[in-house]
Each structure stands twice: as structure tokens, then as C-alpha cells.
Amino acid sequence: MKIIWAAAAAPGLAFRHAPVVSWTRITTRIPPGSPLHSTAAVESAEAAVPSSAAPLSSPKRADFSGFDYGAHWYPVIWARDLRPNEPTRVTLFDVDYVVARTTAGTAGEEDEAFYALVDECPHKKVALSEGRVTKGGDFQCSYHGWSFDGSTGRCVEIPQTLIAKQGRAGAESYDKPQQSGGGRRRREDATSVAVTVVQGMVWLQPNYTPIEALAAAANGTLSGPPTIPEIDEEGYKTTVAIRDFPIAGQAGKGFDLYVSDGVENKPALDEEWPSSGWKATNSVPAVEKLIAYNSNFRLGGVKKKKDSKKKTDGPTKMATTIFHAPSVISMGRRDNATAPAAFVSGFWVSPTGVGRSRFMASATVKSPISVPRWATHMNLNNFLDQDTYLLVGQNRATLKREAEGYLANDASDATNPVRKSTYVYRSPSEKLPTRLGQFFDATLSRSPNRREGVLAWHRRNTEGGKLIGPGPSRREILDRHEQHTKICPDSSDLVERCDRVMKRSRLAAVALVLARLLLGGGAGGVAEEAGGPLAKGIIQWTVGLAADAARRSVLRPGPFVAILAAAAALYRGSSLIKREFHFKTDEGRHRHDVKAISDMWADL
Known part of the structure; x- marks a missing residue:
């Protein structure tokens, strides 16, 4: 079973110093004494925090009516996959951003910094990701040489103009944070985006600049990204993977099998409404040799064999799956829902846009040795290829039904029962995917650029109410070189x-x-x-x-x-x-x- 993603958006912070301990630390290269370093700057930036994020997303109702995509961080890439001092394009909600891991002017990796801007030079609207990172750590457009401070977006150099002399220590307006309510953001400035690194993952929050995100964290309107505890525990080794998909997305094959132990045990679903949004935990007694269990059941009932071995002491392990809305899933066998697991699988589905997604995964195991990353990629790619192509039909049918719902109801915040009316659930192990379908049906219409993107897809891919053509080819969907390598x-x-x-x-x-x-x-x-x-x-x-x-x-x-x-x-x-x-x-x-x-x- 796959979790089909569609869209989401979020803010992020820029950091200096690794490893990151507190996500509220911010990278800035403003000269010492600048107002950006002061408490007053944080207080003044509080007024600029987007109103959509205040108060923090609190969907404390079964219909998810209070869930706000703008109040969350979104994963975009593993930090290790950013080559030092090279701009890299990432995408969220059909909007491109440029991110970079800079080491300019530093002596070691512990002083590296992460920055993000909207991937557009204000001069001629070309992509900053096609440019370079200067020796000073600025983003420079390759077209005409305009340069921008990654932590603020301020234009620090335009060749053959006075701004080249003014630089960062120039006009007073440079020392004022970008904000909608106060301070001046000049037309030549790029748009900075909050970015943070948590557990080796780069997260963005496009609704905030770095200083605004720091202010939002201070006043309680923005929490950090969700984490998987075992990744930070001593004695655990983590291997990570990444792949892009030209389809809406997935969060792991065999999801329903992993969390279910068959008909006799009814999966328990616990829901929480933390300040960061919605969290669902599905936990059932784990079953060894699940394939044999299912085979016996299908062939005439479960045959319980006498166990000649002495039973081990302690409670039965619980196969536990945790979903942090809107994009993080972890799975592992635990003594209870909160106990550590010897092995944990993590999945992050990044909403790059309508009909597209970025899939990131981790395998965290309690072991003294690490598995080579290339071996993990080989295994995972074979795993993903097995049924990813099947999602082409599912993706097209879901998008078509979603577009029809938008055409029938113009209300921007209306629930669109796409999955409820499209999918048929019968297995007792499908309680969590059923609830996730309800979540996406209730919230996706409110995610950034979703409605417009789905309707545009509908115009391109349908005619007379029917889908055009068979859809993308197998090679296009499963091209590992383009999507991963x-x-x-x-x-x-x-x-x-x-x-x-x-x-x-x-x-x-x-x-x-x-x-x-x-x-x-x-x-x-x-x-x-x-x-x-x-x-x-x-x-x-x-x-x-x-x-x-x-x-x-x-x-x-x-x-x-x-x-x-x-x-x-x-x-x-x-x-x-x-x-x-x-x-x-x-x-x-x-x-x-x-x-x-x-x-x-x-x-x-």
C-alpha cells in the first residue's frame, strides 16, 4: 500500500555550526552590532510573522478544519547530498528554491552554513540555481553577476554600480529584516527563505524569512520539524536514501502488511493534536513470519503450531507506525508505542508539486557498523520499482477526481472527498490509510497552489471528461538515473x-x-x-x-x-x-x- 501525497508548504531557518542541536539558531552574516542581532530585531520581526501561521496549526477536530499547511516545515534534501558551495534547486508546491551548504571563510565542516532563496534573480528572473556560490558565500546569478546574501536575500553586489561598494554594510535598510509590515525590501533584493537542518535533513519554511522564523519560534507560533528519536540515539547507525517521482508520491511498499497482524487483531489508532499539527499512531501486536500467517489464513484458517522453544520473557513487540502530518512516517517494532526500536524505517514525502514528489528514506538500526549507502540505494530502488509504475493509474484517477470536485465546488476551503469516493477499503489493516485519506481529502484544497495546479493538470490530461492517452511510460516513471543518480x-x-x-x-x-x-x-x-x-x-x-x-x-x-x-x-x-x-x-x-x-x- 502506498501513501499518496499531493501538496504541502512550510518555513525554515538557516544554521551555522553542526551538528544542529536547536532548530531555532539562525545563520546571519550581518556585521556585529547590526539590529538583526538584537532582541529588538526579533521583537520587531514578530509583527511580520505571516498571519496564516498565528496561532500555530491546531486542527483539534476530527474534520481537520484547523490544519494549516503554512505552519509546518518541509523536507527537501539530505544535507550530505548538497555539494559544498554549489547552488542546488529544490521545489515545494510548484515553487523553485535554491539552497546551498556553504563553507566560505571557514576552516572546517563544523562552521558550515545552510541558506535558501526563491530561485529567481530579481533582475531578469533567471534561476539563481544556474549560478554559483562566491568565495564570500553569496549566491551569484550567472547571467549578469548580481549577488545576494543567503541569510537575508539582500542584493550585495551589482557590477558597475555603487552597490558593489556599499555591500552588506551599506544603507540602513540593509539592517532591517524583510517583513511585510515594516522594514524595506528593495526591488533588487532576492527573497530569503527560512531553512534548518534536523537529523541530517534540510527543511524549508517558505512562509518565513530566517529572522521571522526565529521570532515565530520565540512567540510560540512555529515549532521545529518532527524527529525520529532513534536517529539521535547512541549505538544506532542510519543510512539515508533519496529519489524523485513524476507521480504524486508514496511512503513505502507493504505499509499495511507491516502494521497489521491479520484479522484477529484490530489495529488501534491513537491520534494526538500537538502544537505542530496532527499525529497518528497505529500500533498492533507484531506477527513473525507474516507471509506464512497470511498463507495459512487464506488457505482455510490460521494453523497454530506448537512452539517447541521456550517463550521469551517480556511483552509482545508492537508493530508501530507513526504519521506526523503532513509528510513524515516512521515504522518499527517496539515494546510499546514510545519505546525505542532496534530497527526503524523513516519516510519523508516532499510535495514538490501537483503530480510530482520527492521521496526520502532512512534505515536506522542498533548496530556497531553501517551499511554502505550505495548498497541501500540498490536495494531500495529495486523495492520501489516493483509497484511504483502501478501508481501511475492511481495518480491519474485521483487527480481527475480531485479536479472534478474543484469544478463542482468553488469554495477554496471545501472538503474534497476524493479518496473516500475513489478507493475501496475492506481489510481490517487499513484503518490508518483510511484515516490518512480523510486527512488529505479535508486539507489538500487548502495547500499552496494546489487547486490551480490540479485544474491545470486536468486541462492538459482530459478531454470530454475522459483521460487522454495511457499516461507516462514505464521508462519515464522508473528512470533511476534522472530520479536518483x-x-x-x-x-x-x-x-x-x-x-x-x-x-x-x-x-x-x-x-x-x-x-x-x-x-x-x-x-x-x-x-x-x-x-x-x-x-x-x-x-x-x-x-x-x-x-x-x-x-x-x-x-x-x-x-x-x-x-x-x-x-x-x-x-x-x-x-x-x-x-x-x-x-x-x-x-x-x-x-x-x-x-x-x-x-x-x-x-x-
Whole structure:
């Protein structure tokens, strides 16, 4: 089962110093003594906090009528996937932002800083993400060289103008925070966005500038992003992954199986309404060997076998799934809903836009060793490919039904019962997904740019009330290179290493075969060459000696075959690894996977 995402928005802070302990710390490069460093600056910025976020999102009703997408942080990328001092484009709610991890003017990683701006230069509206980060840590547009302070968005340099001399310490207006109610934001300034780093994840809050977010945190109208406790615990190792999808999104295959133990146990769903929004916890007794349990049930009832082993002391583990609205899910087996788990899966679904999403995941395990990230990516990509293409039909049907709801009801805050009227739930394990469907039906119409985006999608993809064409191809939906490798430096670096190994092993094999052809024969040729004219003697003797040594070693049948086999194995192994980071799950691979369905769902 998949959780289908559609949209969401949020604010964020910029930080200096890692690791981040408090999300309310803010990065600023304003000269000491500037009003931005003072308590008065925070107090003055409180008036600029967007009214949509005050009071903090409090949907303390079953219909979610008070839920506010503008009062939340949104994950956009893992911090480790931002190459130092390089601008990177991310997207939320169909709006592009540029983020950067800067180390300019610092001596070590502990002094790095994170900044975010709307990805648009105010000069000619080109993307700042196509530019660069200067030695001073500013975003610079590659078109005409305008530069902007990442912490405030202020334009600090326009070539051939006085602003190049004024810089950050110029006019008084520079020292005033960007805000809607007071202070001046000039037309040449870019729009700064609050950004924070929590548990290795970069989060944005587009409704706030950094100083506004700090003020909102101080007056209680903005809380930090939700966390997974085990990630911060000693003795745990975490491996992270990332992938973009040209569909609405998903939060993990097999979700309903993981949290359910069959018909006999009714899943319990506990809901909380913390200051950060809505939290749902689904917890049921965990069942070992769930596939066998389901097979026995489907074939005529559960057959309980006598356990010859002594039962372990302690309570039964609880398979617990926690959803932090609007975009974070964690799953693990615990002694109780709040106890730590030995293994926890985390999922973050970032609402990049209508019909698009960014999927980020983590595997946190209590272990002294870490799994290589590339191995995790290979496994996860195979896992995601198995049924992601199936979501194309689900995504199109859901968007079509949502657009029809908007066309029938113009009210911007109206509940749109898309999932209630589209999906059919019957399994007792579907209590949580049913509730999540109610949440999205009640709130998505209020998320930023949602209604306009869905209606635009509807105009492009329907005609006469019917969907046009079969939708995106399998290659487009499952292209790992575009969706993962390009945005993950660890994977792209691995692919480059595989390319080098393949090239060198191929060259080594060709050189060895040529040497065998050219130097084949006995060892007597060396003596004959050495007896030639003196002008050629030394060179010929040296070459002949090397050739003779080759004949006696690597060109002998045994070593020759072994080296060729090693080169072929290196080439093949690197080729297989490289394939894992490109399009892989074609029709043939899909048919192979389908044959394994009976291993999970026994035929009746």
C-alpha cells in the first residue's frame, strides 16, 4: 500500500555550526552590532510573522478544519547530498528554491552554513540555481553577476554600480529584516527563505524569512520539524536514501502488511493534536513470519503450531507506525508505542508539486557498523520499482477526481472527498490509510497552489471528461538515473568509479591479448635481437628482455587466462552495479517479479 501525497508548504531557518542541536539558531552574516542581532530585531520581526501561521496549526477536530499547511516545515534534501558551495534547486508546491551548504571563510565542516532563496534573480528572473556560490558565500546569478546574501536575500553586489561598494554594510535598510509590515525590501533584493537542518535533513519554511522564523519560534507560533528519536540515539547507525517521482508520491511498499497482524487483531489508532499539527499512531501486536500467517489464513484458517522453544520473557513487540502530518512516517517494532526500536524505517514525502514528489528514506538500526549507502540505494530502488509504475493509474484517477470536485465546488476551503469516493477499503489493516485519506481529502484544497495546479493538470490530461492517452511510460516513471543518480552525489560518484573500472579492465584485456599475439613464441628471440648492430642493441635488448619476461609470466597460458578472467569479472561486476543506477525494471523484469506474487499471496 502506498501513501499518496499531493501538496504541502512550510518555513525554515538557516544554521551555522553542526551538528544542529536547536532548530531555532539562525545563520546571519550581518556585521556585529547590526539590529538583526538584537532582541529588538526579533521583537520587531514578530509583527511580520505571516498571519496564516498565528496561532500555530491546531486542527483539534476530527474534520481537520484547523490544519494549516503554512505552519509546518518541509523536507527537501539530505544535507550530505548538497555539494559544498554549489547552488542546488529544490521545489515545494510548484515553487523553485535554491539552497546551498556553504563553507566560505571557514576552516572546517563544523562552521558550515545552510541558506535558501526563491530561485529567481530579481533582475531578469533567471534561476539563481544556474549560478554559483562566491568565495564570500553569496549566491551569484550567472547571467549578469548580481549577488545576494543567503541569510537575508539582500542584493550585495551589482557590477558597475555603487552597490558593489556599499555591500552588506551599506544603507540602513540593509539592517532591517524583510517583513511585510515594516522594514524595506528593495526591488533588487532576492527573497530569503527560512531553512534548518534536523537529523541530517534540510527543511524549508517558505512562509518565513530566517529572522521571522526565529521570532515565530520565540512567540510560540512555529515549532521545529518532527524527529525520529532513534536517529539521535547512541549505538544506532542510519543510512539515508533519496529519489524523485513524476507521480504524486508514496511512503513505502507493504505499509499495511507491516502494521497489521491479520484479522484477529484490530489495529488501534491513537491520534494526538500537538502544537505542530496532527499525529497518528497505529500500533498492533507484531506477527513473525507474516507471509506464512497470511498463507495459512487464506488457505482455510490460521494453523497454530506448537512452539517447541521456550517463550521469551517480556511483552509482545508492537508493530508501530507513526504519521506526523503532513509528510513524515516512521515504522518499527517496539515494546510499546514510545519505546525505542532496534530497527526503524523513516519516510519523508516532499510535495514538490501537483503530480510530482520527492521521496526520502532512512534505515536506522542498533548496530556497531553501517551499511554502505550505495548498497541501500540498490536495494531500495529495486523495492520501489516493483509497484511504483502501478501508481501511475492511481495518480491519474485521483487527480481527475480531485479536479472534478474543484469544478463542482468553488469554495477554496471545501472538503474534497476524493479518496473516500475513489478507493475501496475492506481489510481490517487499513484503518490508518483510511484515516490518512480523510486527512488529505479535508486539507489538500487548502495547500499552496494546489487547486490551480490540479485544474491545470486536468486541462492538459482530459478531454470530454475522459483521460487522454495511457499516461507516462514505464521508462519515464522508473528512470533511476534522472530520479536518483543525478541528485545523489554518493551514487553518481559510484557510477563514475564503475565507468573507470570498466574502461581500465577493457583496456587491460585488449593490451594483454595484443601482447599475446605480438609476442607469442619462444624465448630465443631475445638472444638473437641482442646480437644485432650496436645502435639497436641496447634498445632491442631491453625490449626483448621485457618481452621474454612477459612470455614467462603473464603471457603463459595459466596467468594469461586468469588475468583475462579477472578483467572480465571486474568489467561485468562494475556493469551490473552501474545498471542499478539507471533504468532497470522493463517489461521483462516486471513479468519476472509478478511471478513471485504467489509467494506472498497464496493462490486459493
